Amino acid sequence: MFRPVDMIQCRWCQAQNQPGTTSCMTCGAPLNEQDKVSDSGWREAPKLRDMTEFRFSSSVCQVEGELVPVAEVNLHPQDGLYFEHHVLLWKDESVPLSSLNTGGGMKRSIGGMPHIVTVANGPGRIAFSRDAPGELVVLPLHPGMELDVREHAFLVASHSIQYSFVRIKGLVNLLHGGNGMYMDRFVTASHPGVLMLHGNGNVLERTLRPGEKILVEPGGFLYKDSSVQMQAQQMPLKTGFMRHGMYLAEMTGPGRVGIQSMYVHHHSD
């Protein structure tokens, strides 16, 4: 008699995994550990075990190290990745690199954002890391998803994900929002892909219900679903010698919000 196999669902990315697997094959999250959720509902991003492997398209990514993790990718000939060039740690000589213009050249330069991202194509091995203690956050994106990421937090994305950017609107948001002029926006059209971020310190995620609000220090903001509205909100506080106002980013659901615990306060005096 046919018995259905009990698959294991990853609680981070919801992918189905074969019985007996100890880490998710789609995002690397440990499958045999309990979720760590605080009383307020913030969930820790899964701490990827040293040397964990996961797959995207026909390629394999291995995560090495725990303090400043390295993402090492074995690229299949049909696959590609893109990234900001300064996160490249090493590569096989044979891996070809090319550049991709993101558009908005001068405006992006003024905003301190790269107007060119580097593209690597398989076959071959290539590795990435940023320069601060923190966590690698693996976010598999299904078709039709849109994710906004704070500037310079993006580590690498698979070629099936479209890269664009959104200008932060509103003078108050620009001047006091603490998130610069632009946010990276990653969109999947018809094919899934994987997006990897580097969060400084620890990374926590919370899913907001429709209309639910939370106030976040702008420097701590890491990513959000594009359905989450972000608005600079003045607090009833004065800071510094000049007693200027203090602003926090008001996030309004529905959708996920990710934060990092190590950040530079956006109005440090």
Add this chain to the structure above:
Amino acid sequence: MNTYICRYCRQPSDPDQATCPLCGAPVDVRSVVSDAGWVEQPPIRDMARLQFGQSHCQIAGTTVPVAEFNLSPNDWMYFSHHVLLWTDTQAQLSNMSMRGGWKRMMAGLPLIMVEARGPGHLALSDNHAGEVVALPLQHGQQMWVREHRFLCATGNISYDWTSTDVWYVTGQDRDDEETHYPMGQFGDVFTARDAPGLLLLHAPGNTFIRDLQPGQSLLIQPSSLLYRDVSVRLNLHLEYPRNRGFAFWSNRWSYRNIWVRLHGPGRVAVQSVYEPPEDTEVIRRHSHATTHHW
């Protein structure tokens, strides 16, 4: 209920819990003590809870831990606005002003603290890889903390600040003088005046504790000092190593160690991440100091 004295916060605690409800230290671990007598402060376990008043604090993360608070309606706490990570819309935030604004600004200290009143949730974190250190203070207990290490305190702990009196002046001549404060110009002093309270610090790196006996002294890097009982006294100590074959000037001027000498009795804690003092130019004047030439 059985009680035991937590070896880290020195308060009566509950042995039936996995972690001390007052300071978050694990109950079921053996003390790690170096041969010299330094006790390693065990990191607070991920998601451990600390109780204070009718409220509690939960520690999330291990690299740069977040202290998340669930404040009850009658409780309040204060902190520097730099460390606020998130808050819900219920918690009431307001300013708590302090004396000595000009001096504090010149010393790079926060001028205004933020006061948060319950009910509500909020979370704090610092921006260094390290540990949250919880110090429950009993009624009347006082603790000196190095500047910028304070994360938050509950409302029944009063806050004051004093000069460290550890400084030296360098420069070739009077026009070129520069004053150095190797452990900061001011230190924070916290006192549980009317009732017990909770003080949270953030220590970059790892934290080690030691009890100094009466008359015992110890040399430490000035910026590694995290906290000390107010019974522990300190002064500047200048040490000039003996060298062979080097120029006379290097021995007297740049080739030296700048220490803080601690005198017991009392508890002291150091952090493993620190910033060594600048090693330049002759010292022209200094605060009260002991000196040793090898």
